[in-house]
Each structure stands twice: as structure tokens, then as C-alpha cells.
Amino acid sequence: MAINKLKVTLKHLRLKTPLMTASGTAGHGDELTVLDNYQEILGALGAFVTKGITFKPRKGNPKIRVIETRMGLLNSIGLQNSGVKVFLKDELPLTLQYKLPIIVNISADTVEEFGELAAYLIDNDVNSIISGIEINVSCPNLGEHGSIFGTDPKAVERVVGTVKKRVGDKVLVITKLTPNVTDITGPAKAAIAGGTDVLSMINTLRGIAIDTTNCRPFLGNISGGLSGPAIKPVGVFMVYECYKKIPECMNKSVPIIGIGGISTYSDALEYIMAGATAVGIGTAWFVNPRIFEEIAKGISDYLGNNNTTVEELVGKAHGH
Amino acid sequence: MGIKGYPAGISANILNDNSLCLSLLRIILSIDKYRIIYIDPCQFKDDAFGLNLREMNCLRPMDTPEGVAFVAQHDKKKLLFCFGDQGPARLSEIANMIRDSDKGQFDSIGIMIVRDEAGMKDRRRVSKADEWPRGFFSCFEEIRRKAEELTAKGHSGRHTCAPLTESHMRTSIMSVMAEVKENIPVGENGGHYKLRFQTARSFNVTPGQFIMTDTTPRGQDTIAGPVALESMNFSRIAPRSYLKRPFGIHRSFYRHFDKDYLQKLSLPPALATVLHTVFPDEFEIFYKVLTNGVGTKELSGLKKGARIQIVGPLGKDRIIREIRDEAVEEIHVIGGGVGMAPLIFMVQALRYYSYNVKAFIGTEKISMLKYKREAFDGLDATFTDEDPAIYIDDLLETGLKGEDIYVSSAGPGSSCAKIPENNLYEGFVSDQYNKYLRDASAGRKKILALACGPTGMMKALASITGGYGIPLKVLMEKRMACGIGVCLSCVCETKKPGEAESKYSRVCADGPIFNASEIIWQ
Numbered sequence: 001m002a003i004n005k006l007k008v009t010l011k012h013l014r015l016k017t018p019l020m021t022a023s024g025t026a027g028h029g030d031e032l033t034v035l036d037n038y039q040e041i042l043g044a045l046g047a048f049v050t051k052g053i054t055f056k057p058r059k060g061n062p063k064i065r066v067i068e069t070r071m072g073l074l075n076s077i078g079l080q081n082s083g084v085k086v087f088l089k090d091e092l093p094l095t096l097q098y099k100l101p102i103i104v105n106i107s108a109d110t111v112e113e114f115g116e117l118a119a120y121l122i123d124n125d126v127n128s129i130i131s132g133i134e135i136n137v138s139c140p141n142l143g144e145h146g147s148i149f150g151t152d153p154k155a156v157e158r159v160v161g162t163v164k165k166r167v168g169d170k171v172l173v174i175t176k177l178t179p180n181v182t183d184i185t186g187p188a189k190a191a192i193a194g195g196t197d198v199l200s201m202i203n204t205l206r207g208i209a210i211d212t213t214n215c216r217p218f219l220g221n222i223s224g225g226l227s228g229p230a231i232k233p234v235g236v237f238m239v240y241e242c243y244k245k246i247p248e249c250m251n252k253s254v255p256i257i258g259i260g261g262i263s264t265y266s267d268a269l270e271y272i273m274a275g276a277t278a279v280g281i282g283t284a285w286f287v288n289p290r291i292f293e294e295i296a297k298g299i300s301d302y303l304g305n306n307n308t309t310v311e312e313l314v315g316k317a318h319g320h
Numbered sequence: 321m322g323i324k325g326y327p328a329g330i331s332a333n334i335l336n337d338n339s340l341c342l343s344l345l346r347i348i349l350s351i352d353k354y355r356i357i358y359i360d361p362c363q364f365k366d367d368a369f370g371l372n373l374r375e376m377n378c379l380r381p382m383d384t385p386e387g388v389a390f391v392a393q394h395d396k397k398k399l400l401f402c403f404g405d406q407g408p409a410r411l412s413e414i415a416n417m418i419r420d421s422d423k424g425q426f427d428s429i430g431i432m433i434v435r436d437e438a439g440m441k442d443r444r445r446v447s448k449a450d451e452w453p454r455g456f457f458s459c460f461e462e463i464r465r466k467a468e469e470l471t472a473k474g475h476s477g478r479h480t481c482a483p484l485t486e487s488h489m490r491t492s493i494m495s496v497m498a499e500v501k502e503n504i505p506v507g508e509n510g511g512h513y514k515l516r517f518q519t520a521r522s523f524n525v526t527p528g529q530f531i532m533t534d535t536t537p538r539g540q541d542t543i544a545g546p547v548a549l550e551s552m553n554f555s556r557i558a559p560r561s562y563l564k565r566p567f568g569i570h571r572s573f574y575r576h577f578d579k580d581y582l583q584k585l586s587l588p589p590a591l592a593t594v595l596h597t598v599f600p601d602e603f604e605i606f607y608k609v610l611t612n613g614v615g616t617k618e619l620s621g622l623k624k625g626a627r628i629q630i631v632g633p634l635g636k637d638r639i640i641r642e643i644r645d646e647a648v649e650e651i652h653v654i655g656g657g658v659g660m661a662p663l664i665f666m667v668q669a670l671r672y673y674s675y676n677v678k679a680f681i682g683t684e685k686i687s688m689l690k691y692k693r694e695a696f697d698g699l700d701a702t703f704t705d706e707d708p709a710i711y712i713d714d715l716l717e718t719g720l721k722g723e724d725i726y727v728s729s730a731g732p733g734s735s736c737a738k739i740p741e742n743n744l745y746e747g748f749v750s751d752q753y754n755k756y757l758r759d760a761s762a763g764r765k766k767i768l769a770l771a772c773g774p775t776g777m778m779k780a781l782a783s784i785t786g787g788y789g790i791p792l793k794v795l796m797e798k799r800m801a802c803g804i805g806v807c808l809s810c811v812c813e814t815k816k817p818g819e820a821e822s823k824y825s826r827v828c829a830d831g832p833i834f835n836a837s838e839i840i841w842q
Contacts, residue, residue: 024807025802025806025807026806027805027806031804031805031806034492034493034804034805035492035493035494035495035804036492036493036494036495037494037495038492051806051808059821059823059824060808060811060824063798063811063812063824064799065799065808065809065810065811066799066800066801066807066809066810067799068561068562068563068614068615068801070560070562071562072562073562073563073801075801075807075809077807077808077809080808080811080824211612212612213611213612228562229562283562283801285802286563286564286801286802286803286807287562287563287564288495288629289493289495289631289804290495
């Protein structure tokens, strides 16, 4: 039997490929099944990450919610979701048919709420669907709270510590970091100190786009988070920094999920070579519904041609 | 493997063949719980293949046109079957009769059975797709194969099947490559374009649904295969736009067979496996190049032969079914500017079901609707009455009469010989519609209004129709990123009756058609 060169492991979680959906870009439940190629998508994915959920339902931000910028997408959706109760009852069970590890992205306004939400999820996940929890300490569209958590290493440590204490080792705890900081390794180290199993980076970069026809910002929320190819070098840099400067990242005891602007297989390889064990793909998926299959095939061909595996390529850019 | 006692070939005896076909179809239909309720004795041979005409109802029901070979029924739904040997003219006649007498009691289906697969393709070539209601075809060989498969599995025809579920009816969203066939400017200033493209696979877009398209061409080497190459991604890097752009379908054109989709329609599932139909593979969109619109500007630069990726069909496909369920008698479509384009597609379908339609077109000037068949630079075009006019010609083509078409323009404009002088109006289309409702004694009919256009227009129409007690459905347009309901970008605020609070609904996946009364206008 041929060895699966694409497989990777995040701590104890085995993924058949390093590709994941980026939170917020593939829905809460079975939304993918509307596509005629969804089986191919599932075949190409290693894990599925849900859109962010909160304890109480959130209506989301007023329109306009997205505006395209050059090679990027500025959004301020505002974490519209039906709340954890509806999520557990009506949405999460639908992801069972994906037959993939499911990672639930969570957001909250306070440290305690993060802990409550994570505990509620795990305690009420009757079918043990959830393989991991991704803590969103970095949503730029949550008033002041999201960015406060994400940019303040002490707050990151407390949030991660609280969540970790509440869920223990039952599921993987992933911390999603914001790029809106001077030095990404600060919050990264804090998350590790708090006990995170995995780091994911980057969330969107803050930005504003102005409509010159009416002299007003396009977005209803004024500013938003920038994603898409425009931010890829920033994401690759931050993964590179963490891998280089944080021993836990380099020895892969705290692996990294690289996210930000990936639209081709070589983009994904850049993240992997910078030090990411897995990668998240989001905005590019809106542009091409076949992106997951195409990237998986691209990586697979690359591995074949170079007779290597994804795991061997992790951190390769660091030259050892 | 064959069914015992059933000859393998097709004989010269048509009555014999028809009897064989019906006896095979009975096996398939019984899986779907359909019963034969009528057969035309002139088209079958008695005592052949277990058919006993004396035991079957040979009294033609009132609503069944002469020429229909047999009728199957399940609950209140009927399927009409017809054999294809009667000649195209006669078949068209029968098809028209079915369409005219259809009050919703048929499963919207007429099924024509032809001798062989080659015959099926010939049939498709000679008749227009919309002549036959819902355009379903089947052929002897396929019916035989299916019946044999079922018999081999031990089905004698008494087995029941699982009830239809939502997933049977749902259409998958596809991403397909398409080739630009035409991209020509329309109107005096060339600010509007009509783009026609042909997709590599046909797919069923129904009125109200939309597609998302690339605005720049992809590399030549990435056309057909499902797995595109690296070079494709490079070609996406160069242009200024990144996302696809959503557009309603203006018109669609039929070319090829497509069988994949049938299994998902609300058809009897076993029967669906032997049915064919055609779905469009050529589509037209009509768009305005916005002054600060990166995407539409790029789109207008697409040349004939350019390869683009199309994603669709997107949005709910319920509108025609809803209209039919609600027993609407007359439909008014009101479009402002390019908002009329998706309504033209709607009228095509509505005319197909013989609805009375009145169309109200809001435009800057009538000459903005005209175009030259040959591409032109657009700058100094002068149009005559003979020039084709978008919308007006499209509507006339659907069988709508000139007096059913109303046009309002912002300023005094040229005339249009194709519609009566009285139907021209200077001002907003919503005002013209208001005037029409005031003048017409429209009270007795069950009317439904459908609108698409600028928010101000739709908001005004919501209040006008509200005053007359006419339900209004609006086709919403918003900025989109994914188009399939996951990114939550294209929301509009809605509040349904009975809901305590308003919420943001997704235009792409929950719409794009909404009841105007549920929209919270801003």
C-alpha cells in the first residue's frame, strides 16, 4: 500500500491531508453539500473548521459587509451565528456526514465566557463530533474585545488557560492569533504558556476601504478584516517567526496551522516550509469552488516529483 | 439478461412495441407508486405482454388531450405519456394542449417515448425544447434496461419506494468552464453589455437563480479538466479583481442533453432514471459597467472565445413552483435598468406555463435598450426603429403582445414602434405602474408582482402594491463573496410574520427572491 505523503498530525490528531477550511468560510453545518464536487472537497480536506460561534445568537454587523480590495477581501460580518444551543442541536450534527475531524471556532466577550462556551460545547457534544476547539482571540469585528484579547499576551494566556482547564485533554485546543501586533511571538508564547495544543495564524488584518463616490467607508462597520492573496506574505512571515523563535514550534510539540491568502498549492507549500504543519484556506475558495482539490493535487504532484512528504517539508525554509 | 417472454429487438409492429413498452414501464412506475389510470386502446395491442385492455380504463379523462397514449397517477399528480411516432406537428399540438389544460394537476410533465436513442436525439433537433412541457423524453431501450434491472432485483412492481425528500429536489451547484460567444455593447453610450457564454456542461438554472462568473479569462490550458493547473492561478493574479461576480440570467438557450440532473428533480425516482431532458448550456447576462466597478469593467473587456469559470445555479429555485401553487392569474414584472434582465428569464418561464404577463420596463431612454447586431464602438450610434431592442424584443419573443409592455424613461426619448404610444411614460417606472393600477380595474384578478431594480424603486413598489393588496416579490441584489451561503456577506434585513426580531438573511442562499413585505427597507 502506498504511503500517504500528504498526512500530517497535529498533536494526537491525524489528518489525511494538511488542508483545512479557514473558519468563517465554509459554514456551520452541511453547507458544502450544495456543491456538486463536495465529495472531492471532503477528499481533499484533512479537517473541517466551522464558522465562529458564540454563546448567545449574534445578528451580525449591518451591511455593507464585504468589499473587494486589490487581491483581497475586506469583511466585517460580525460573527453572525445562531448561538451555541442551536449550533449543537441543528448544525454540528450535520457535519458528521463529512467524516472529517471537526474543529469548532469559538468567540466570546470575556475570559469566563470563553471557558463556559468551551465547556458547554464539550459537555453537550453527545456524539463526540468535536475533535478540536479553535479559540478566536483575534476577531477584528467584535468591537474592542476581540482585538484586546488578541494583542495582549496576558489576556491571551488567561483565555487559553481557562479554556484548557475546562476542556482538559478531551479535544485539541487551538489558538488563532491576530496579525495586528508588533511581534507575533508575544501572544504565541502566551498561548503556549496558557496550554494551547496548536497555534493557528493569521486572522485577518485590519483595514478600511473608502468609497470615493460618496466619501464614506464602504463597510457598515467602517473597518474590517483583510483576507486574500494580499496578506499571504504577512502570514508566511509570522509562521516563520514563530517557528524560528519558539522552541515548542520548532520541535513541533506545538504545531502551527498556517492561514492567510493561500490560493495555489505553492502558497500552501510556502506556509509549510515556513513552519506550518497544516494550512487553512478560505477566501480563495470563494473564487474557485474547486480550490481544495486543486491544491491537494498540486501538493501531491510536488511531493511525488521531489520524493518527499509534507511532514518532511515542515520548516524546510529554515535550512535544517 | 432479459425478461422472460419479452422479445429482444424492436419489431415493425408499432402496437406490439407500445404494449411491450407499457408493460415494462408499469414495473418502473409501480416502484414509484404510480398507477396507470387511462390508456388509449388505439395505440396498444390487446392481450400482448400481459396487457388486458378490457381491464383497463380506456375512457379518456376530460383533461387529457387526444393522442396521449396513457396516463399514470399517484395521489393528485398525473404523468402523461405519448409515443413519438406521431410526427413533430402532431406532437407539438399535443404538447400545446397539455400546456393549456394544465391547472397543476399534472406533474408538470409530459413524457414522450421514442424508439431508440438515436431517435431521441433527432427528436430533440427538430423540436424546440419548450414545446413539450418540461421536455422529458425516454426511449424503449432504456426503459427495457431499467425494467430488467428491477426484475433481476426481484421487483415485481409491488414494492414501494421511499418518499421524495428535499435532497431529491435540490440542485447541486457546479463550477464549469465556459466560452464567451458574444460580448456586445447595448445602448447609446456603450455602458451596457450583453454577454453570452456557452458552458462545457449544461445545467439547470431556473428563474430567480443566478450564476457567479470570472471577470477575466483563464489560461487556454485549463479549459476542460476538473483539476486546473498552476498557470490558471497565475492568470488570476494579474487582474485587479479577485472574486467572481454574481449576475442573474437574462436569457438561456438549449443545446444538449443532460441526465445527471434528473435524479435530483422532484420526479418519480425510478422513472427519472430512464428520462431525459435538455438543460440550457448557453446563457446571456446583461450588465452595466459601473464607473468605479472593477469587475464589470474587466467583464466588458472579455473577447469572443475567452474562457471563464462559471459557478451555478445559485439561489432558491422555488418561485415558479410557488406561483403555480398559489393559483396566480396574472403576473406583473417591473424592472428598473439592468434589474429587468433576470425578469426576462422569469417571463420566459411564465409564458411557457401560459400565464398572462404585463411587463414594466424602467430605463433612462428607449435608445439605451437598442443595439446593433454587429459590434460597434458605441460612441456615435444612432438607432432606428428597426434596430433590435433588448427586453422589448425578448418579451415579444415569448409571445407577449406590444400592448402588454410598458416603458418609462427618465426624459423625453425616442419612440418605439413595437409598443403602443400609450404605454410610454416619462418618469419613474414605479409611478407608471401606480398609474396603471389606478386606471386598470385590476381588482378581481389574483395578481402577483415581481420586481428587480434600485432599492428606491423596490421600496416605492412595496408601498404601491401594498395599497392595492397585491403581493410583491422582489429579487434582491447585493455584494457577494461566495454565492453559496457560507460567507454571510450578502445579507438583507428581513422579518417574517410571527418572528419576534428581524434578522439578516442571505440574499444568495435564502433568496434572492423575497416577499417585499418581509424586507426591512433602509
